[in-house]
Amino acid sequence: MSAPAPFPDPHDALFSAIAARAAASDRPGGDLSADIAALHEAGWLAACLPLERGGQGWGCAQEGLAGAFAALRGLGRANLSVARLFEGHMNAVKLVMLYGSEQAQARVAHSVHAGELLGVWGADDPGHPLTLSRSGAGLVLGGAKRFASGLALVRHAVVAINGDEGPLLALAPTDNPSRADPSGWAVAGMRATQSGRYDFAGAELPADAVLGERGDYTREPHFEGGVWRYCAAHCGGAEALVALFRAALLERGRIEDPHQLDRIAACATAIESMRLWLWRAAEAVEAHDASPDAATLSLLARQVTEDNCRAVLSLVERGLGMAAHEEGTPIERIRRDLGLFLCQAQPDAKRQRAARTLVGLGLRAEDL
Numbered sequence: 001m002s003a004p005a006p007f008p009d010p011h012d013a014l015f016s017a018i019a020a021r022a023a024a025s026d027r028p029g030g031d032l033s034a035d036i037a038a039l040h041e042a043g044w045l046a047a048c049l050p051l052e053r054g055g056q057g058w059g060c061a062q063e064g065l066a067g068a069f070a071a072l073r074g075l076g077r078a079n080l081s082v083a084r085l086f087e088g089h090m091n092a093v094k095l096v097m098l099y100g101s102e103q104a105q106a107r108v109a110h111s112v113h114a115g116e117l118l119g120v121w122g123a124d125d126p127g128h129p130l131t132l133s134r135s136g137a138g139l140v141l142g143g144a145k146r147f148a149s150g151l152a153l154v155r156h157a158v159v160a161i162n163g164d165e166g167p168l169l170a171l172a173p174t175d176n177p178s179r180a181d182p183s184g185w186a187v188a189g190m191r192a193t194q195s196g197r198y199d200f201a202g203a204e205l206p207a208d209a210v211l212g213e214r215g216d217y218t219r220e221p222h223f224e225g226g227v228w229r230y231c232a233a234h235c236g237g238a239e240a241l242v243a244l245f246r247a248a249l250l251e252r253g254r255i256e257d258p259h260q261l262d263r264i265a266a267c268a269t270a271i272e273s274m275r276l277w278l279w280r281a282a283e284a285v286e287a288h289d290a291s292p293d294a295a296t297l298s299l300l301a302r303q304v305t306e307d308n309c310r311a312v313l314s315l316v317e318r319g320l321g322m323a324a325h326e327e328g329t330p331i332e333r334i335r336r337d338l339g340l341f342l343c344q345a346q347p348d349a350k351r352q353r354a355a356r357t358l359v360g361l362g363l364r365a366e367d368l
């Protein structure tokens, strides 16, 4: 069986090239450097910079919304691991531009134009949370991060130093291979992200590495509001699965079966529900005059996305049976990647937060 096109967008050379490489990097230590180089060559790393710094405002300006949305969704279709790294880069650039000093912004803009990939590493290693203390004229970090994506590719990460009065952000170098340990990333999916632990103990930072004030990181609508970005990638992954599902049914001569047609219809409504919700949330959150409450739309859209991605996974598994589990096929890889990528921080708390805002404001979702 020849591999069907993973999504109905064969003319897009960048997505097609990334999709074609996805199987090879699906292993522990998988190498995405060719994909990140391709994103740089296409101008996508720099596109995440604000317009005034030579970018297209992807993820950080209203003008860049359509581009950012299409890029994240398209990369999700092509390779969810690449989408994960690109989303982290987009988020990191946004945080530097929101909260960094003029010098920090200029430095990051320069390095991103030169092809540097950034990340956001927020999750503390249990028992070794990140700390920051003064050391002479500079700063020194302690502790470690876990679940840190792009260990071998991210040269600087925005890291969160958590505390009772909220997290403080800093831009830290992450280019010392002896500090990186991917061995704990023993998971079935998203292997190519090369995620894992990074030990910052004793790492020195310049004084202007700190971004903004304590608590800035969780300011809305940028914090929870930004979850639309990884959800757009999830939506793309689900689209790729559905395209493969349809192609597999066609190839087996089963597409006219009424049960399978029911599943195709259910997949179509699942994808379009996600897309509509995500676009609405992203438009509200990325508007110039967005209010903090716009983040609630992103939280609701996240729930819609998770529910519909899980529905698509189940429909495809039931519709194809064992073929959905056959190792070495794109369907099996994307199922594993999407299933894992859906595990993002605090899904229950996010749903509760959205519900509390609706109740507290006495609003319907359509009023937001």
Ligand SMILES: Cc1cc2nc3c(=O)[nH]c(=O)nc-3n(C[C@H](O)[C@H](O)[C@H](O)COP(=O)(O)OP(=O)(O)OC[C@H]3O[C@@H](n4cnc5c(N)ncnc54)[C@H](O)[C@@H]3O)c2cc1C
Binding pocket: 084, 088, 119, 120, 121, 122, 123, 146, 147, 148, 149, 150, 190, 193, 195, 340, 341, 342, 343, 344, 345, 346, 347, 348, 349
């Ligand atoms: C592919 C991938 C890449 C990632 N890359 C990064 C990265 O670059 N940087 C980074 O910082 N993080 C990264 N993460 C981590 C991510 O942001 C989340 O922190 C992580 O996925 C959450 O893992 P978990 O499902 O084990 O969480 P858990 O918090 O254990 O959640 C599992 C379930 O428990 C519930 N739960 C959570 N807390 C409680 C509680 N106190 N009591 C009861 N129930 C609770 C949750 O709602 C959920 O239902 C990545 C994750 C993935 C999958």
